[in-house]
Amino acid sequence: MNTQTETVTLEALEQTVIGRLQKETCADIIDVPVIEALTKTLDIVTHHLKRRDDDLFRASNM
16 A cells, blocks of 8 residues: 555545544434544544654655
8 A cells, every 4th residue: 555545545544533532422312432442543544644644754754
């Protein structure tokens, strides 16, 4: 997988998780374990996106 494909995939996953979190928080019954799992997933995806941005920034300064 190349860098651009990986970034697009991570961004799509991030948007999907955000959408699911919004749906879960609007539900009549809040499922805390689901929200915790989605939040953890979002944290991981965000971390990888930040690392990718940092790598691209360093590469552009070479």
